[in-house]
Each structure stands twice: as C-alpha cells, then as structure tokens.
Amino acid sequence: MENYRGVLHLLVGGVVSEAIALKKEVTVFGREKADVVLEDDEVSSHHCQIQILSGNYHLFDLNSTNGTFLNGRKILKSKIVPGDVLRMGGVEFRFGLEKDEPVIPRETIRTFEGVQKGVDGRAYGILDHIRAERARAVSASRLEIDGMWCDGSHTVVRSQAREETIGRLSTIGLFEADEELSRRHARLSVREDGRVQVEDMGSTNGTFVNEEKLTAPRTLEPGDTVRIGRTKFQVRTWVVE
Secondary structure: OOOEEEEEEEEEOOEEEEEEEOOOOEEEEEOOOOOEEOOOOOOOOOOEEEEEEOOEEEEEEOOOOOOEEEOOEEEOEEEEOOOOEEEEOOEEEEEEEEEOOOOOOEOOOOOHHHHHHOOOOHHHHHHHHHHHHHHHHHHOEEEEEEEEOOOOOEEEEEOOOOEEEEOOOOOOOOHHHOOOOOOOOEEEEEOOOOOEEEEEOOOOOOEEEOOEEOOOOEEOOOOOOEEEOOEEEEEEEEEOO
C-alpha cells in the first residue's frame, strides 16, 4: 500500500458526500471520545476501529451495542478492500484507497475533547456538513424497486413517494399481475435515517426477506431480497435533485 492511504467516503442516500482520510495506524469511530465522532444515537461511545496490519486495512467491532456492518453483514473483525461499504448505526461509508499526493479529503477528526476545545476547527465543518447533507438527502430520498416480476421480466421502477403500499392494487411495477398477492400486501417506507423498512400488512401469503417470513417491520440491509407471492425485488433509495 506504499504511497496509498485509506479514505472513507461518506454515503448520504447512496451518494458520496464527504471524504475522510485515514492517517493513523488505528482510527476509532464512536459517539464520543473517538477519532471520528459520529453523532448518531445508534452508535456506541467506542463503536469500532480501523487498523492497518501488514499494509492492509482491517475493521474491528468494539463490542458495540448495535453492531458494525460490512456490505450489509454484521462482523466482529474483517479485512476491508476498496469498494466495501461500512455501516455504524445509520452512518455509511465506502472504503477506498487513494494516492497520497492528490488526496484532498478532510483530515480524520482527532478527539471529541479536541473538537470541543477548537483544536481542530475543521471538525466542526465536517460534522455540520454531514448533518446538513444527510438531512437534505433523506428528505429528498424516494423508493426504487428492482423487481423480478411474476411474468419473468426484470425492470427497475422509481417511485416519487417515500412510502408505497404494494400488492394487487399497486400503481407502480407489475405487482398487480401476481394473483398470489393480497390487494394491500406490504408497505415500503423510507425511514428518518434514510434506510428502507418493509412491513407486512396482514397479507394472506406473507412477506419474506431473504426467505424469512416477516413477523414485524424490518429495516432492509443492502442486498436483501424481498419476496411476496411469485414476485421478488430489492429496494433502494434514489435522491430527487
């Protein structure tokens, strides 16, 4: 990794918003007293860390309450490579490597105490930017459904809404063609943190995520597949410009 360093790109609604260079051998993430402070209630005080070992970057969970996720999978420790998506609470980063010379992202935030005392004034800008961009993107997020429909066709449809009730009465996609669906089968909605939630609405044949039948509303992870009747789909968000 000579002449390269790790960079985390903040993802807001799936769009890169900010970059943070990983300049230390060990970078700790948490809600307080961390190198990178994440003001998110689902993030533990000391949530996880990225450590450079033998020239490679490794992600370690620090016994966090809500877990550390890599590409949608909860992990305790794992090597990370460019393109991997890390999630702590409702905050997502995409990991990458960039050459030292042209890199222009902000420095890693130092310590919470340092930020409070104004040692690194740029940290205020990073956190304020994260909050503002995240709020803007979440408010502009809409549902996108990547569907494999019951007739064998595959299309991606975009909703102009943050919530859709899907079933035989749907006005988007080809749900109405699936006779195994209830009229109002399930609800898809964008949560306040920008993630997508699916909820069964008392359907006759049930709603399944990764072939597990839902018994309560569930927040989808990247790559999760929802099945209702003979229709399978994945749900993402897109941002209205």
